[in-house]
Amino acid sequence: MRSEFLEELILILGHPNVLVDDDDKAPYLNDWRKRYSGKALAITLPKTVQEIAQIVQLCAKNQIAIVPQGGHTGFCGGATPDNTGAQIILNLKRMNAIREIDKANQTITLEAGCILQAVQDKAADQDFLFPLSLGAEGSCMIGGNLATNAGGTNVLRYGNTRDLCLGLEVVTAKGEIWNGLKGLRKDNTGYDLRDLFIGSEGTLGIITAAVMKLYPLPISQWTTLVAIDSIESTIALLNLFQKRATSLLTGFEMMTQESLTLNEKHFPHMANPLQGNPPYTILIELSDHESEEHVRQLLETVLEEAFEAGLISDAVIANNLSQANSFWHMREHITLAQAEEGANLKHDITIPLSSLDNFIKETDAQMRSQYPGVRIINFGHLGDGNLHYNIAPPLGVDPKAFNLIHEKPIHELIYAQVERCHGSISAEHGVGQLKLEDLRAHKGEVAHELMKTLKRALDPQNILNPHKVVSI
Template sequence: MQSFIQQLHGILSPQYILADDADKVPYLTDWRKRYTGKALAVVLPKSAEEIAKIVQACAQSNVAIVPQGGHTGFCGGATPDDSGKQIVLSFKRMNQILEIDSANQTITLEAGCILQSVQEKAAEHGFLFPLSLGAEGSCMIGGNLATNAGGTNVLRYGNTRDLCLGLEVVTAKGEIWDGLKGLRKDNTGYDLRDLFIGSEGTLGIITAAVMKLYPLPISQWTTLVAVDSVASTIDLLNLFQKRATSLLTGFEMMTRESLELNTKHFPHMANPLQGNPAYTVLIELSDHESEEHVRQLLETVLEEAFEANLISDAVIASNLSQAKSFWQMREHITLAQAEEGANLKHDITIPLSALESFIKETDDLMRAKYPGIRIINFGHLGDGNLHYNIAPPLGIDPKSFNQANEKAIHELVYSQVERCKGSISAEHGVGQLKLDGLRAHKGAVAHDLMRTLKTALDPQNILNPHKVVSI
């Protein structure tokens, strides 16, 4: 492989080719510390042109490429295998915002831009970039696009796919497809943009994108409410959708167990609602009229909810700081799980009409088979996305429990998902974590079509192999 490394030195300066073991370490283990691989080298290009040359060199030497953004994924999609024959292609240096088009309400940016930086730059120009998720301080736009990330604003603005108008992509041949058009309408055959979004770098390497912007809301109001059942939570969602329509931008459900775990590891995040409710729902309304308008609307809908016995308590954030603390409660559940130890995650989508039966039946099955199990269930209820996570009983070593029971627990949860006609991956992607179960979930026809696409666009299988689909 020495000749291949020499080729890389003809493309990049030596400081941007990390070949020493110590330098490669930060790029080899996923965020959950579930997967650790090896890499021939880590490369840090500065442009699509450099990436194209790297891909051409990899094709000539049959070296596989693992694209890596902020390395915050949950499914091992950006982690190399243990062969030591793959390179990691990091986007850390490709972090330029190329253009903000105020008239077109778009932002054009490189794939290595940190999500939070994009939000802040948009706000400086009077716009909202609505993609928002817990890892926004470190995740990158390229990774968001590669996994079609969701987050907390999907209810109003959609997934990352819905926010994207155009892409620049380097293909497996080392060619650059320039699709950086900020068009809302472009009906010219196959939609290549949608093909690459959500493909996790297995069909092409996303290097830049044109994303939608929205006017900044004048006012946002956030509330926490106490609900005693899933059925009431869904009725509450329907009430807010009916009364607030497009002003409803957030609707997050958290179980008692989720918030108790939060308080255990972050005592300052205790639930302000009375009575330790079975379900706490975080609701946010955003308005472009006035503070008074959205506040009145929120209070009116909450009054209706009280009268209909849908909620038993409510706390409206009195200022921006308190609103942020409500959101931090929701976002810190994942961090609390990490503090507690290894757990089994399920990022699933269930039709709202089947949500109540799914939770009840799956909870009952899980607790009957694994007494003392802790179910940390929370999620973006507005779009049916649950993070249905399993922690072992107290006093049992998490790693040992997971090794003994992971396969059976995944099968139980996924069989329930299938029964409800849901999805085994809502917003985290497939990566290597869900690779084996994807064929059964998608069905033979759909899975074979995916393999056909992969083979056609990447016949050498050098783009993030053994992720999403195997050939």
């Protein structure tokens, strides 16, 4: 039966697009962090939505599970198959056409396999901004961004991937094609199918194409680093910028002293230009469509007000694009510095801004008292309430040994604090395999049952990325 199934796959896709040899399959079987690996009956490389519909129909008939995959840059193992070798991978990289750019409507229609950076570039060619931007943009694909509702650095102004999407094309668990590729800002024709598929990580349907919003390109951006003593002042500073600069505010990133100390250890050329490595370093970016003078003046006015109110103690404004980039690189290199330092425990969480100060004080205190010497590498998109609250072992302690003993209780301590503060245990990285159990424990019984009901209704055979996000 297995060989018959593979023959039928080859009939649909042609020989070169069904990989069955171990060497050919290998690059598709591990996740980016090398935390998860699996086996697969075959890797399939479809080019059209019709081929995908046929594959799903064939899998439904044979009860074979499908793991959809984009650039497989995810953090949570959502695109890695299990170890049975009975699942197939459906990688969408060949489905990478930009179908249309509609300038008057300010939309782009593209296929799931488009690489994010290529989409940004294509939009910029036409004088538009495609605002989604994140570390993996050179290799992640728009299908994966939609499947995980990816966040990134522009969420503060432009929202998550969900907010950028107007319409979808999806292959259902029956192998039917839903063409919902409409570029409309208002459409109340019934239930919101689009948002149900977005963020479902391929467990309810396979996203094959989308209509996304475009925005006018800003003509000037100014970036600054400010030194600040407390989270309380940081929130006041954010609120000040929200009030004065409103939608010109496109970045508000926080880095703790400990994060930047680690950064400097591994990347000495990325030292903090602010004197004395302050408790919190905030990166602020304003983007403007009027003039360089307008935005620069606004930035200076608000910073002055912040100085006078005693919110900040120091500030450095980037003099040119290259300095602005170096500020952003400093922020982005924290993740790499952590990787250099060794394995660490990641927490991608959101806390309401009003509870952030309390969350950090309380969680830091508990961590330091229960795990003396532990390093709290806390940084993130503070403007969205999104922290990457990561834990590295005390200096000199072997990370693997430390994690083996402490991973679970540390996750539990932090997630309990998140729950107390009405936050989220999964902000922008998704659930996948990594947080399947955490989600079950923290989602709440009613919501978790609703999720299972939806999964059973839309994928009754459980063939779409089973045991990711929710198990039925």
